[in-house]
Amino acid sequence: ATSAGAEELLIIANSSVNVAAPLSADQIAALYLLRTTVWPDGSRVVPVNREATSEVRAKFTSSVLQQDKTSLATYWNNMHFMGKLPPVVQESEQAMLAFIQKVPGSVGYISASTAPINVKVLARVP
Secondary structure, three states: OOOOOOOOEEEEEEOOOOOOOOOOHHHHHHHHOOOOOEOOOOOEOEEEEEOOOOHHHHHHHHHOOOOOHHHHHHHHHHHHHOOOOOOEEEOOHHHHHHHHHHOOOEEEEEEOOOOOOOEEEEEEEO
């Protein structure tokens, strides 16, 4: 078995999201850091994170956002003062997948070993 740290991530979105894949890490980071808040069709971006203790989230934060937990926490504290909230959190791969399947405009990430059923894969993160 491989550890989550070694495993590829899939960046997934609700099937309603009409955007050309693959997205770059910069484009994905912009969605998560609320620099991009609407999809090309004008619908709202709904970023979703795993829980803070998740290895998958740690990999996403370092590989895609290129930040550590501390700098990211500082970023969200600053954003809070501007009335912006961090991404909603899902506690498992299954919860993440179910949320992305149900919520239009949502974007999230799962480990590549989880089948991306009824979602759109926007990118792979090695």
